[in-house]
Amino acid sequence: MKAIKARSRAVVLVVLAVAVAVAAVPMQPATAVTKAQVDAACADSRQQYDDYVRAQERFRQATLAYDQALADVERLERRQARIQESAEKAEARRDEIEEQIQQQIVEIYMQGGTSTPGIILSAQSLDELLTTQEFLSAAAIGGQRSLQGLFAQRADLDRLQAELDQVHEDLVARSEEARVAMEEMNSAMDAEAAAYQKMSQRCKDLAKKYEAERAAAEAARKQRMAGSVQVGPFICPITPGRTQFTNSWGAPRSGGRQHKGTDMFAPWNEPIYAVTDGVVSIREGGLGGRVIWLTANNGVAYYYAHLSGWNVSNGQRVKQGQVIGFNGDTGNARGGRPHLHFEIHPSGRGGPAVNPYPTLIAACR
Numbered sequence: 001m002k003a004i005k006a007r008s009r010a011v012v013l014v015v016l017a018v019a020v021a022v023a024a025v026p027m028q029p030a031t032a033v034t035k036a037q038v039d040a041a042c043a044d045s046r047q048q049y050d051d052y053v054r055a056q057e058r059f060r061q062a063t064l065a066y067d068q069a070l071a072d073v074e075r076l077e078r079r080q081a082r083i084q085e086s087a088e089k090a091e092a093r094r095d096e097i098e099e100q101i102q103q104q105i106v107e108i109y110m111q112g113g114t115s116t117p118g119i120i121l122s123a124q125s126l127d128e129l130l131t132t133q134e135f136l137s138a139a140a141i142g143g144q145r146s147l148q149g150l151f152a153q154r155a156d157l158d159r160l161q162a163e164l165d166q167v168h169e170d171l172v173a174r175s176e177e178a179r180v181a182m183e184e185m186n187s188a189m190d191a192e193a194a195a196y197q198k199m200s201q202r203c204k205d206l207a208k209k210y211e212a213e214r215a216a217a218e219a220a221r222k223q224r225m226a227g228s229v230q231v232g233p234f235i236c237p238i239t240p241g242r243t244q245f246t247n248s249w250g251a252p253r254s255g256g257r258q259h260k261g262t263d264m265f266a267p268w269n270e271p272i273y274a275v276t277d278g279v280v281s282i283r284e285g286g287l288g289g290r291v292i293w294l295t296a297n298n299g300v301a302y303y304y305a306h307l308s309g310w311n312v313s314n315g316q317r318v319k320q321g322q323v324i325g326f327n328g329d330t331g332n333a334r335g336g337r338p339h340l341h342f343e344i345h346p347s348g349r350g351g352p353a354v355n356p357y358p359t360l361i362a363a364c365r
Contacts, residue, residue: 033210045199051194055189055192055195067251076170211361212361235321236273237272237273238364239273243270261353264341265339267338272340275294275363276320277297279294282314286331289306289329289331295348301351305331306331306333307327311323
């Protein structure tokens, strides 16, 4: 694949919270931008700025709706699988009981257990035979338990089938809600980008700075109950302004898992960048699809998933800002909106992940 020239971007020094119970007092930057300053700077772009803010909120709400619908779909799929497994077991037990009853019928016939053998010979189905008084009288000797078991298994199968039908109906409904939410996300992203382009440059600059400072303050607030680990110079893995994301850390996922990263939505095949210098390893398969692990010089590991393709080879050393892959929907993201699933592991591959959202919001806004 043809290499794309690495770009230079502002380096953001970020601090990640880890689970160590110490107090940390958030500090406000000396030149903090106020909302009043943003409003003043955007006076000549008031409508565009308001549209921009509304579009951001639309995207946030749509993403929350999409995540919830997706979690419901995955929950329903797990339930569907459990019911299907129970139905298959009940079906196997029913077949076993029917086979036992058929053997009893043969024994009854051979022993002259009915006064009218023709009833057995003329029956068109097992059900037809089982409902005749002749058979019920003969079977009362030793076959009533099998009959009761058969009827119970059939009732259980009917119940399970009704549950499967309801789950399927719910799945269709929630899948449609996820699709609608995804369309709303797309629309909100387009509206945000369009409004941003129409804003004056000073309005853009102060609005972005204001958002970044608010994100940094939120990250500092979360550190009040935690220590900190410095991960070194870090840049946004996707061009700022070309991606949208929310804090979905801990959201439910398939198999009872919790979301351990941030989903960064961006156009298909959008370039993905090395957030720092380091060595990459690539692999394909599993939930992540096409994946890159970037291990930084200081040992921190970064995980990139759902890529459409790579722009590096296994074991290659890369520089910060170098294009290492392209945004996609591989793995369990297939068919959904293209996005980069991004994780940060401060103690390296195999170590626990920490919420990357504060780091990303500071670098990408």
